[in-house]
Amino acid sequence: MKALMTLLGACCISTSALAFEAKLETVKVGSDVQTVERGMEAMMNACHSCHSMKYIKYRDLVSFGIDKQKVDGWRGDQPMDAAMLAQMSESDAIQAYGKASPDLSLIAKARDGGASYVYSYLIGYYVTPEGKPGNHIFPETRMPDILGMSGVTDAAQRAEIQGKARDIVSFLVWSSDPHEQERHTLGYYVLGYLFVLTFLLYLVKNQIWSRLK
Amino acid sequence: MPGRIIRWIDQRFPLTSFVKHELTGYPTPRNLSFWWNFGFFAGFVLVLQVATGIFLAMHYKADVALSFDSIQHIMRDVNYGWLLRYMHATGASAFFFVIYIHMARTLYFGSYRSPRELLWWTGQGLLLLLMATAFMGYLLPWGQMSFWGATVITNLFRATPFIGDKVVIWLRGDYTVGDATLTRFFALHYLFPFLIIGAVMVHLVALHTVKSSNPSGIDLADKDNIPFHPYFTAKDFYGLGLFLIVYSVFVFFLPDSLIEPANNIPANPMQTPNHIVPEWYFLPFYAILRSVPNMVGGVVAMGLSVMVFAFMPYLDRSRIPGGAHFRPVYRVLFYVFVIDMAVLGYIGYIPPTTQSILIGQIATLIYFILFLLLPFLSKVEERWLMKRGLPPEVEALIESESREKSKLLQRRRQGDVA
Numbered sequence: 001m002k003a004l005m006t007l008l009g010a011c012c013i014s015t016s017a018l019a020f021e022a023k024l025e026t027v028k029v030g031s032d033v034q035t036v037e038r039g040m041e042a043m044m045n046a047c048h049s050c051h052s053m054k055y056i057k058y059r060d061l062v063s064f065g066i067d068k069q070k071v072d073g074w075r076g077d078q079p080m081d082a083a084m085l086a087q088m089s090e091s092d093a094i095q096a097y098g099k100a101s102p103d104l105s106l107i108a109k110a111r112d113g114g115a116s117y118v119y120s121y122l123i124g125y126y127v128t129p130e131g132k133p134g135n136h137i138f139p140e141t142r143m144p145d146i147l148g149m150s151g152v153t154d155a156a157q158r159a160e161i162q163g164k165a166r167d168i169v170s171f172l173v174w175s176s177d178p179h180e181q182e183r184h185t186l187g188y189y190v191l192g193y194l195f196v197l198t199f200l201l202y203l204v205k206n207q208i209w210s211r212l213k
Numbered sequence: 214m215p216g217r218i219i220r221w222i223d224q225r226f227p228l229t230s231f232v233k234h235e236l237t238g239y240p241t242p243r244n245l246s247f248w249w250n251f252g253f254f255a256g257f258v259l260v261l262q263v264a265t266g267i268f269l270a271m272h273y274k275a276d277v278a279l280s281f282d283s284i285q286h287i288m289r290d291v292n293y294g295w296l297l298r299y300m301h302a303t304g305a306s307a308f309f310f311v312i313y314i315h316m317a318r319t320l321y322f323g324s325y326r327s328p329r330e331l332l333w334w335t336g337q338g339l340l341l342l343l344m345a346t347a348f349m350g351y352l353l354p355w356g357q358m359s360f361w362g363a364t365v366i367t368n369l370f371r372a373t374p375f376i377g378d379k380v381v382i383w384l385r386g387d388y389t390v391g392d393a394t395l396t397r398f399f400a401l402h403y404l405f406p407f408l409i410i411g412a413v414m415v416h417l418v419a420l421h422t423v424k425s426s427n428p429s430g431i432d433l434a435d436k437d438n439i440p441f442h443p444y445f446t447a448k449d450f451y452g453l454g455l456f457l458i459v460y461s462v463f464v465f466f467l468p469d470s471l472i473e474p475a476n477n478i479p480a481n482p483m484q485t486p487n488h489i490v491p492e493w494y495f496l497p498f499y500a501i502l503r504s505v506p507n508m509v510g511g512v513v514a515m516g517l518s519v520m521v522f523a524f525m526p527y528l529d530r531s532r533i534p535g536g537a538h539f540r541p542v543y544r545v546l547f548y549v550f551v552i553d554m555a556v557l558g559y560i561g562y563i564p565p566t567t568q569s570i571l572i573g574q575i576a577t578l579i580y581f582i583l584f585l586l587l588p589f590l591s592k593v594e595e596r597w598l599m600k601r602g603l604p605p606e607v608e609a610l611i612e613s614e615s616r617e618k619s620k621l622l623q624r625r626r627q628g629d630v631a
Contacts, residue, residue, distance in 0.1 A: 055285045105285070109469060110477035176477075177469075179288070179295045186296075187465025194461060198454030205447040212243065212439065 024137070027119035029170040031181060033065040039171030040066060042164050044074055046146045047104065050093055053084040055105035056175050064178065097142040108169065108176040115173050122165040125150040235421055240438035241445050242427035248322075249425065250452035251315040256413065257453060258308045263406050265301040269294075273353065275399035277392045280355040281479040299468040305347050306471045307460050309494035312343060316522070321547055323529065323536030324426035330526040332419040337523045339412050344495070344519070346405040349398040351492060352390075356476030361489045363398070364390045369502070372512040389482060430534030431610040488564045497554045500561030504570065504577040514577065521584050528584055531591035533598055539607055542594040546583055553579050 030036070040061065043053075059080040061071045075082065086093075090100045111117040117137065124136040125145035133150055135141050145151070147161045174180070222228045272291050274283040287294035316336070319325055325333035352363045367384050371377040386393030427433060439445075463471065471493070475486045491499050501518045505511035529543075537544035553576050560573040603611070 055282075055289060060289070106477045109472075110474055112474050114469075114474065177288070177295075183295060183299075183465055183468075187461065190461050190465060191458065194454060194458050198451065198458060201447070201451040201454045205451040208443050208447045212444070 024113045024116040025120040026116045027166055027169055029115050029173045031174065035167055035170045036174045037066045039167035042168050043171050049087045050101040051104045052086040053105045053175060054103050056084050057081050060178060099142060104172060106176050108172040115169050118172060119165055119169045122147055122168065123149050123162055237440060237442040239421065239441040241425055241441045242433050243437055243439045244427050244429060245425065246428055247452060248318040250449055251311050251318060253449040254311045254453065254456050255315055258304055258311055259409060262301060262304045262308065265297050265304065268297050269301055270403060275396050277355060277395055280353060280395060284354045299464050303460065303463045303468055303471060305350065306494065308343065312340065321537045322426060322428055323430055325525045326529065327526065328423045329426060332416065332423055333526065334523055335412060335416040335419055339409060339416060342405055342409050342412060346402060346409065349402040352395060352398045353402065354476060355395065355480045357478045357480055357486050358473045358476040360390055360480030361486055362491055363394065365489055369512045372509040428538060429610060430536050490562055496561035497557035500557040500573045501577045501580065503565060504573040518580060528587040529591050530588050531595040533595055534611060535607065540594055542590055550583050
């Protein structure tokens with residue numbers, strides 16, 4: 001029966017843990033307010049003109065701890081409960097790039113590889129031998145190399161762009177699941193409680209079963 | 214005062230005797246292992262799913278234009294909505310995990326054998342209801358995988374003879390999966406759990422008629438049965454604690470490991486995902502479906518692969534008690550079956566290649582051959598074991614069991630026992 005248990009476990013893991021085929025740069029995203037705020041700023045400058053974040057309201061940013069003055073600057077005269085829609089309309093985006101720019105609220109969860117996929121994609125731009133822009137991760141992309149990775153060869157500058165990409169991805173990871181921190185905190189309490197409870201139930205069980213001859 | 218109330222009730226409703234017979238005093242074999250906890254877990258998960266589901270339904274909107282957004286509303290704005298949704302989504306996986314172990318236990322210990330055929334068949338009905346409920350629930354988030362999964366599976370009903378096309382339209386309420394499909398799946402996803410609760414009652418009535426099987430595979434004498442309460446309530450709750458720890462790890466730390474990334478993209482009928490995969494609990498059956506080149510054949514094979522369990526009481530002709538425990542050949546078959554399921558699950562998950570299709574076809578063949586060989590092998594094994602001689606304790610148990618049985622038969626003939 002032990003073998004059965006191992007097999008069942010292996011069966012569950014093998015089906016969920018299969019990774020993306022293309023080689024992805026793994027990224028360790030930050031979940032602290034500073035990193036997310038930096039990513040937010042970079043995102044507002046680099047992505048927000050075309051990409052919406054429709055599940056994020058300006059109020060969510062403030063309640064997470066991002067500087068209210070910055071948020072006020074971004075939202076302009078929009079109300080706090082307004083969703084972060086793109087500056088460019090969908091039809092304009094279709095005209096400019098041939099297709100609508102996807103909403104980014106959930107993008108960090110919507111691709112195999114998650115955050116690492118988005119990060120690898122952002123820094124995956126290069127110049128093909130024919131002198132055309134290309135992307136290692138998503139060759140068919142219509143998005144221009146917004147962070148300028150393909151034009152830079154200097155190691156320090158590349159590292160700076162990678163840092164910026166990491167910040168953006170950190171923000172996107174936060175926005176795909178704003179309650180993640182809360183979930184983990186609550187999870188530790190729940191698990192702690194369950195460990196104590198289960199231990200007590202174990203003692204109760206032993207106590208009761210010891211009555212049997 | 215409480216005593217008077219209970220007396221008042223007992224004159225009108227068998228409350229005390231019911232609790233005594235079916236709950237506290239219910240005789241249970243004392244040698245049950247932890248594998249017998251999983252039925253209790255399944256009941257618990259059912260309650261959990263209904264409870265979280267009702268609260269989710271208060272915030273969910275079954276409308277193609279609104280459903281995806283309403284899930285995000287639940288995840289972001291509803292107080293602890295994320296917890297409800299992750300508990301429910303993880304709960305579905307937990308339900309299948311628990312049920313599959315429950316079934317594997319039944320197969321391993323031969324619990325499906327006489328007199329528990331009806332108990333096993335009501336369980337088979339519950340499995341079908343559970344699969345239908347899970348399948349319909351998966352459409353509700355209206356993500357890419359929801360939409361395409363529902364499209365692929367409803368399309369299978371085209372295999373119905375003569376009226377296939379009409380059946381598919383009837384199921385979907387439209388020519389394609391759309392708003393009509395979403396609203397009816399939501400209605401049925403809310404209805405089916407209550408059918409499941411009803412079927413669980415039947416399952417439990419059958420269980421309490423024939424009583425639990427036990428690892429020895431032999432009906433134990435009265436002295437080896439102990440009251441359910443407090444012994445098995447204590448054991449079940451201790452097991453439940455362990456189960457909840459595993460469940461909570463998934464709910465709080467790994468909830469997205471059970472959700473396909475593509476389901477975080479809203480359904481788009483114009484764009485097929487690269488690779489359509491069902492949830493992990495359907496993967497082995499999906500692999501069987503894909504292994505048969507002909508569509509009708511595939512549907513029949515898949516249906517048969519789920520329903521074949523119902524034939525187990527007849528396929529297994531051995532009278533050696535104790536399931537796989539005392540039966541080396543059956544034990545090998547059991548483990549081959551489990552490995553085969555794992556292989557099929559893996560094949561169902563990966564995108565099909567020539568090689569994987571071949572492996573899938575071999576695994577599918579093995580799946581059915583195992584069941585087809587069982588009547589023959591179980592008989593051969595029985596003869597071989599009889600000739601070789603069973604372990605003395607088993608011999609003794611079988612002897613006492615048959616003595617019991619003949620005694621009971623005699624008393625029944627004389628009209629002592631109903």
